[in-house]
Amino acid sequence: MKKFTLILGSVMAVLSLLLSACATAQPATATAVPAAGAATATQAATAAPADTLSGTITISGAFALYPLMTVWGDEFKKVHPNVEFDISGGGAGKGMTDALSGAVDIGMVSRQVKPAEEAQGAYTIPVVKDAVFGVVNAKNPVISDILAKGLSQDTLRKIFITGEIKTWGAAVGNPANTDAIHVYTRSDSAGAADIWAQFLGGKAQADILKDAVGVNADPGLLDAVVKDPRGIGYNNLGFAFDLGSGNVAAGAVVVPIDADKNGKADPVEIIDSLTKATTAVANNTYPSPPGRVENLVTKGKPSALVQAFILWILTDGQQFVGQAGYVQLPADQLTASLAKVK
16 A cells, blocks of 8 residues: 555656646747648739630731731730630721621721721721732743832832733833733722722722732732732732741742832832831831721720720730731820720
8 A cells, every 4th residue: 555655656746747847838839731722821912813804806807917916816815815716807898897797896907997987886996007019920021120120109000000001011111021911909808909009099999900800818819920920919018028938928029119210229119028128117118008007996995805905915915016027006106096995
């Protein structure tokens, strides 16, 4: 019994010492462990806001703007992956018709918008500059004369509008050459045709030579000229030049315009690369028309997703303009376009 009491007393003493030590020890700092999948406060503070843009934007119209629009669509989708695009060509006339009828959200229109179209609700937003260029076959029978002398605005007028000049010899002042000129134009309603006609003293596409061969779309018109050594036509910047190589489209030559009428193609008038073309359009050494502004058209002021996309085009999207072979609008025009959309 005495032995048991001694043992019990020893145990109690040890317990007493342990309890005393616990009472005087500093409390441990607890570390909270987040539940699986839960964000910490730091992570929550730095996480990017959720992308709320989603839906499909439908666009149709000018072939002049089509290549750049596909770039804009691809780049916007990288930032907003829940946005889809349905982009098609068809010409400026189709873009306007589709936008006004509600068939698409945005029409690409490569010409001035008419008062009658504005009366129907056309809301115009200028976004970029480009130009239309006269194009002949690289194997034209008088190509050396064309490159040395150029063709004046009046000569081009007599080829495309009045039909007074019918042979390549007459075009370059070489009566010995009697090869007939084959004029090609657009068969679809096209801003390029309007602006080319206006440059040559007409008012619209209908003023181009009635017996010219009509071909659908920019690629078709270029192909027709490339296949015909006696052919002449016109193309938007993005088709007259190969955007990959920066050269004039294979098999074609851009016609030097003898703007100062001195009977020769001056260095500034010879546009044989994409870089020279965009520079000439930007600094206005290439005439306007056929230099011009490219427009987007919506039915009424754009809103929601369409508004967000056009605002992006006029800001972040401008970094892709030069890469795609186009020319940025001057800063004051960009500011005016932004004000129209906001």
